[in-house]
Amino acid sequence: QLQLQESGPGLVKPSETLSLTCTVSGGSISSSSYYWAWIRQPPGKGLEWIGSIYYSGSTYYNPSLNSRVTISLDTSRNQFSLKLSSVPAADTAVYYCARASSSSRPNFDYWGQGTLVTVSS
Amino acid sequence: QSALTQPPSASGSPGQSVTISCTGTSSDVGGYNYVSWYQQHPGKAPKLMIYEVSKRPSGVPDRFSGSKSGNTASLTVSGLQAEDEADYYCSSYAGSNNFVFGTGTKVTVL
Numbered sequence: 001q002l003q004l005q006e007s008g009p010g011l012v013k014p015s016e017t018l019s020l021t022c023t024v025s026g027g028s029i030s031s032s033s034y035y036w037a038w039i040r041q042p043p044g045k046g047l048e049w050i051g052s053i054y055y056s057g058s059t060y061y062n063p064s065l066n067s068r069v070t071i072s073l074d075t076s077r078n079q080f081s082l083k084l085s086s087v088p089a090a091d092t093a094v095y096y097c098a099r100a101s102s103s104s105r106p107n108f109d110y111w112g113q114g115t116l117v118t119v120s121s
Numbered sequence: 122q123s124a125l126t127q128p129p130s131a132s133g134s135p136g137q138s139v140t141i142s143c144t145g146t147s148s149d150v151g152g153y154n155y156v157s158w159y160q161q162h163p164g165k166a167p168k169l170m171i172y173e174v175s176k177r178p179s180g181v182p183d184r185f186s187g188s189k190s191g192n193t194a195s196l197t198v199s200g201l202q203a204e205d206e207a208d209y210y211c212s213s214y215a216g217s218n219n220f221v222f223g224t225g226t227k228v229t230v231l
Contacts, residue, residue, distance in 0.1 A: 003225060015222045016202075039201065039222075045169065045209050045212060045225075046124060046222055046223065046224050046225040047159070047212070047222040047225075048222060049212075049219070049221070049222060050222040052218070060218035060219065062219065063122065064122070065221065086155060096166055096167075103218045104127070104153075104155060104214050105157075105172065105173060105217065106155060106156075106157045106170060106172075106212035106213060106220045107157055107169065107172040107173070108159075108167070108212075109169050109172075111166035111167060111168075111180060113165075113166055114166055
């Protein structure tokens with residue numbers, strides 16, 4: 001059974017860089033069949049797609065976050081990571097990692113449990 | 122890209138049906154048959170319930186069904202059960218390898 005687990009600091013200071021890692025078990029992130037995504041949810045609010053990465057390293061980002069987002073792969077550790085720079089308080093959210101079957105289909109079929117990141121001084 | 126519009130809330134009694142709408146534009150919902158629906162219980166990760174407008178992943182009850190007309194997609198939950206009480210989100214492909222989610226609908230089982 002595929003499992004995803006987010007990890008990283010729960011508290012980040014404003015203007016600094018938020019860094020999270022998603023560890024995938026029960027399957028390989030090097031599979032050509034899937035894309036790997038980051039999605040976030042501010043407290044009490046809706047979901048927002050941040051971006052996705054393919055096993056080849058191709059990345060796709062939400063245009064509203066494009067200038068601040070970097071998603072990368074570490075195939076040796078079966079992990080993928082998110083970096084979000086120059087964070088304001090509005091980036092406080094539960095961050096989820098997820099798997100999708102395509103770059104054009106929002107079929108996020110496996111999700112991590114989510115990790116709350118608070119942006120505060 | 123703007124969030125897709127969903128009603129904030131919907132409700133029904135056990136055994137009844139509830140339908141949730143998800144309105145976008147011709148650049149997202151109306152332009153592609155790539156709409157998904159997610160169920161989210163409090164404190165939990167979302168769960169994929171419908172993909173590509175009307176397809177159900179393995180294990181999702183056939184009480185859940187999806188459809189689309191023009192720029193509006195819909196999720197219908199028939200035979201409401203207590204465990205269906207949750208937040209529901211739609212999501213659509215928005216072109217150029219981008220995705221957009223809906224504003225979310227809280228379904229209450231009366």
